[in-house]
Amino acid sequence: MSQATRILLALAAGLALGFAAWRWAPDFASSAASVADPIGNLWLNGLRMTIVPLLVALLVTGIAQTAEAARAGAIAGRALAWIIGLMTLSAVVGAFLTPFFLSIAPMPEASAAALRSALTTTSEVGEVPPFADFLRSLVPTNPIAAAASDAILPLIIFTGIFAAAVTRLPVEPRGLLTGFFSALADAMIVVIEWVLKLAPIGVFALAFVVGARSGSAAFGAVVHYILVVSAVGLVMSLLAYPLGVFGGRIPFGRFARTIAPAQALAVSTQSSLACLPIMLKKSEALGVPERTAGMVLPLAVALLRATGPAMNIAVALYVANWFGVEVGPAQYAVAILAAVLTSMGSVSLPGQVSFVTAIAPICLILGVPIEALALLIAVEVLPDIIRTLGNVMMDIAVTVTVSRQTGETVETDEAEEGRLFGADA
Template identity: 35%
Template structure:
């Protein structure tokens, strides 16, 4: 059985078993499901521990091994432009689609914002330091790259790594060959480690999803359940719309791409982290799709750290849901402003679970 099939089977089994346990309301079974959650956390941590050395080694190898530095600049420019165009395309599609769905709903009722909600939100915001745009811009270049790596600050780390890779590319031949060989060997070793970790993916996914399914069984109802369903359908629809783009623009057969993308998608789904899916993405790009090294070594690390295709979806649906829930009308101009703001703020969102909330908690109006 292929790895993707085993992971998918584990995912489905965890969801079905979780729903059954939730319906039974058996305290012993619920405690058992909660007890295996640390196994899933350990598996996600094992993936994450490979991410930074893999990102650094792949970027340096991909950039420093190219003799023509201008080609890297052109590739980077095309990559960022592609990211922006895809995000804008998603925003253009999701605005009318989401507004049409919410327009079909009966009024939920003009509920009052719960007492103390505003004060609680202010306290949460005050808990972190306010960050201005200039402060955020300065933070992109780390004063201490080791600290950036330790803190998981991917964008500053990637900028430092790109500068280091460009410096290595311009270094004397002997130094360039030595350093490039070292980082190539490091990336090869990390990919071996990744293959070992991916072998445990079915167990890790099962341990992650089962406790969630057990507790979601009691809450997937009412307004919150409706939001989850609408957001999930929209995310899946946006993902499926990108498949023809890959076939037409990338000239990769649809079935081949879908099979290669499935394992990274399942890992991203179960861990709620795009960064955690990087090792599987690199594995699929090199083994299944035979993509060139400049793609697996440059574009993919850049994508998981800065390209958040779901940002316009989550912001748009979230705004419409809150407006519907509290009976506050949200017009098309407001929705468009929110969706297109998400296009550019998406590049500041870390590719970790609840990354958007991490960004928003550091910003105050």
């Protein structure tokens, strides 16, 4: 049985037993929840303690890797520009679509109120500071203090500046620093993997508390969350088709038919890296020269998380809506920036690890409790399928677009392409 399955079963069992206690033994439910609550939060704190060091390490190594890619030549530079642009677009899509979907299909107020009461026992919902205070806080006077107080945005800004400075160092000291932060990230991932081995216990405890305090409201809320976040990711995934058609100048039918096997493998493996061989094959079938596909696709697999910013910001905004946090324009802008940076920092991490490291900083920036993430990570299976599917689709679309824009020879069906783009296509 996979770890994801064990966590999902723990969530279901915790909610079911908590609901049963709430329904038929309310006194027992109250006393049992008071015991389960600290157990669940002890496990949650085990995850929280890794967020800051892992975030810093991943940002430094991610920015260094991006800078190295930019030095690799015109094709890599063009691919990198598309990757950064699509990641930014993804975050914007998530920031706009999530409130829209929640406005047309809101979480039932009874469910939201019940879940708030179940999960706000250990942390307070943060208040949005005045805009002037917000601006003053962007540059930390003490990065260590910012890290200690979970001031994530100032910490991200400092880390970004530091990482940019690292990329300007000579080769030897640059390699020394990036090697240190790479090793730090690897060590933190090992710690998270240890903590995740205990996830069934922690998730069961937290789910029991939610079920015991909110009753049946929790079940509908979980389904609602899956549908909203998956819908955001699906919209971003579908943008791969117009990019392939108009950026790569490939007829829609041909593009859709060619990438279908890669889509099927993405759904079955939930791993972009596992799909790399078939993506290379299908990109060449779409006319991308082997040398171009061999450069762009590995770069896209390593750096492009096309659905990541959209779905990560969707999770954070969903939790903000859940807890009634008002998000203003400045906070949206900051959340978009954080979603892009943390998604680029979560390169090649396992899904459950990247879920915490990429979304928790956004939640902390918005001032919402991250306790909800411990429950939502258990139902990440379906959203994670959408994430991988969209990433694979967009990796191929970017590859054919870069190939076309850099003047590489693309073998196409001239008759079909002529019908789509005109006789001079």
